[in-house]
Amino acid sequence: MTFQLEAAVAARSFDVSLTVGPMETVAVMGPNGAGKSTLLAVIAGLLRPDTGMAHLDGRPLFDLGAGRSAWTAPHHRGTALLAQEPMLFPHLTALENVAFGPRSRGLSRSRARDAGRHWLRAVDAAELESRRPAELSGGQAQRVAVARALAADPGLLLLDEPMAALDIHAAPLLRRLLKRVLEGRRAIIITHDVLDALMLADRVVVLENGKISEAGATRDVLQRPKSRFAAGLAGLNLVAGTLTEHGIRTADGQDIAGLHDPQLDVPHPHIPLPEAATASAAGNGVQERSAAGNAGLLAPGRDGVAVFPPSAVSVFLTEAHGSPRNSFPVTITDLEPHGDQIRVRAGGLSADVTPAASADLGLAPGMKVFFVIKAGAVSVYPA
């Protein structure tokens, strides 16, 4: 009883395979144009992929490829879509909107209205039932839209940035509501907000350029990001390179010293494990496994990443030596407020300094400075 998808859309260089368990919520994150909405459109049946197959709880949604052309129309899929805007039918009342799905399923008018009332109550919007969409605030309309999607009893609920169009007061309310209603329900939620992923999702999938660049339990992805996008979500700097004995070496030859991360996370099925790790994983004892795993995984020459928080980066006007420190010459691209700090951006890296320090150093975009990071603050692990 799972949802399984493999789909490719050549024109959008989209190629994704994804599995969602019966009671699982998966957050799909990624930069604009990465293919997130394409993914939902393919699942909902609004876009026909070139090749691929998908089935939901044993029912085929599509099976396309050489000699295969099975296709289930959107209204037979049970994949209700909740978009950024509520998209409530403007000519129907809130109750009629929510009753739309049950009515389309063939329920009588009165039973459909009963179902509508039930779901309006479930989203705390019972008192809005006779209002037209034009008479609802954005937050109210989106709550009614949630009720409408749930009332259709979808086998898979698709949420396309449901909080994005809401103001800062309405969003937290809807997020709490979604947390409640997504409990024990299968859903895919597209979001730009790491908070949504943390609160609502069991797993995170990062889409970049139409491909899945990273996937895993939300906590793991945020604690040990392996892609620059995921590091950005977690508010961390990430430098990719190949592993060395003391850290990593980037493609342009810069060495970054760091601490090899002693934790070995649960091996992800997507990452093939070297024999050493697999062999010892079969043995007993966590200690032994992580030690052996380290030895295997952190073998020099493997692809690896160095990750460090912006707060661990100091900014100097001249090169500061003294081991064990890393020092990079960079050119400041941007300065922006970040909490009570100033975030200094330089290329893909950032540093947090106090406003006083920023003023002392006279930081400005275009300036050449040195980013200095203690090796102890840098985690190094395989990509």
Next chain:
Amino acid sequence: MNTGLRRSTGAYAGIPFWIYPIAAAGALLVMLPLAAMAARVNWANFVPLVTSQSSLDALGLSLRTSAVSTVLCIVLGVPLALVLARGSFPGQRLLRSFVLLPLVLPPVVGGIALLYTFGRQGLLGRSLEVLGIQIAFSTAAVVIAQTFVALPFLVVSLEGTLRTTGSRYEAVAATLGAKPATVLRRVTLPLVLPGLASGAVLSFARSLGEFGATLTFAGSLQGVTRTLPLEIYLQRETDADSAVALSLVLVAVAVTVVSVSHRGPRRPAAPPFGSRPVPGERTTAESAAGGDVR
């Protein structure tokens, strides 16, 4: 509040002052001839003139045939507008050009074309003749001629509305489990109702005024094919007073139909700057999402 609601909000209109005299000239061009005609009406004999048997026959026939052709325009025009706006098939652009052709074609040419289709020697007329059906020079011919010239008005109006509304509501409805027929009935048609209504009104008005194609294809038989415009043209030769009186009736009917059903353009998509939002804390995003048709 003495200059109307829009003016009273004091919103910036963005119109240069010299536009007004030109607009006034345009309005005069339309209104002055109507006024001139109204001035020529022989009021003393007005009632007898417009209630003569031939006048009443013509008016009744015009209203009946225009109503039927408006219904035909809706029945045929809604599917046409749907496939033109939403469908995708080879020859779509060509089809659109042909459907819109009667808009620019002289009606008399349309009448000749219809004659060679449904006439006794016409393309379909010969087969229909065998079946004992004769269309040309009958009331049915009046309806066909009116539908021929009025259909594009409905298609253009509805296709425009369908395009601006977009198909996102339909996509949502489908993911909620509604089959295409349900989506059409419960979502698409209600959403485009304003466009459909104004298209139907335009079609009715065009049918009411139809002259050239009717005369060519249906002839001018009192009570059968002589509609009000034909009657007016005929009366003009012999009795100018009667023609003017009937013209005024036609103007009155047209003005009534248009003002009753066509409530003018919808309110602007974006509220003017500095206007107060409606009750509650509606943000721009939600008022955009809550607007009736985009």
